[in-house]
Amino acid sequence: MTMTLHGYWRSSASYRVRIGANLKGIDYSQSSYDLRKGEQSGPALGRHAPLGLVPALEVDGESLSQSLAILEWLEESYPTQPLLPADAMSRGIVRAMASTIACDIHPLNNLRVLQALRHDLGVPEDAVKRWIERWIHAGFAALEIMIRDHGKGFCFGETPTIADCCLVPQIYNARRFHVDLTDFPELLAVDARCSEIDAFARAAPERQPDADGAGA
Incomplete structure (x- = not known):
């Protein structure tokens, strides 16, 4: 294949x-x-x-x-090496975590939306920053509760799931945008745990063949 x-x-x-x-x-x-x-x-x-x-x-x-x-x-x-739990309810919870990031946080802050705010609507940069922080904080606040209830080292349980695949890149983005993450200790603990795993480290943006260290 x-x-x-x-x-x-x-x-x-x-x-x-x-x-x-x-x-x-x-x-x-x-x-x-x-x-x-x-x-x-x-x-x-x-x-x-x-x-x-x-x-x-x-x-x-x-x-x-x-x-x-x-x-x-x-x-x-x-x-x-499953990325979803065995039972239906647990799979649903993991999918809800992943969707909170992929559907509720990321789409509002991706490049085409930020470009539209800046260039099409003329939104000043300080307001764009508040926009970014608003949606990251709202989604992360919900995830903090979900991970506190269901996590045991990772977003859900004791092994990585699709939720962790989504969380780590979103935290990377939050740091790029200088978003204050001190209110989210559960998320930061999961991110730190994932950083110790080679599969996550090799996926990092800076380690990709097209990485150039420039903006955007």
Whole structure:
């Protein structure tokens, strides 16, 4: 099986998929699209992700877009090293955690929304910063409760799940935006635990082949 992840080094949605694939020991190549230059809007990515957003996963000529859908496909296709718990209620809780990040926090703060605020609507930078902090804090406050109730070292239980695949990149983003995280000790403890695991470390943006240390 030939697998290519179409993404960008600093895309947190791509970061999620890298973590999931690494945790499962899956080999994949990468194809990069520089979001700063708008490369994701071209036909090269469009044939894999019609919305023109990374990531997309190409597998033997077929393509999947949307990071949560990709992670679910990885879970079904590679059931060893599971990223979802065994029982239905626990799986639902993990999916709720992941969706809090992927559906309620990240979309409001991703590059195209921030560009629209800055360039299309003329929102000043201090207001953009407050916007970013508002949605990260709201989502993290909910996650802090969920992890306190269900976590035992990770977001849920004693092993990494899809929720951890989503949390670590979102904390990375929060730090990039200089968001104060002192109100979220449970989240920070999970992030620290994950940082000790090679699969998470290898997925970090700075370790990707297209990383250049520049902005965005």
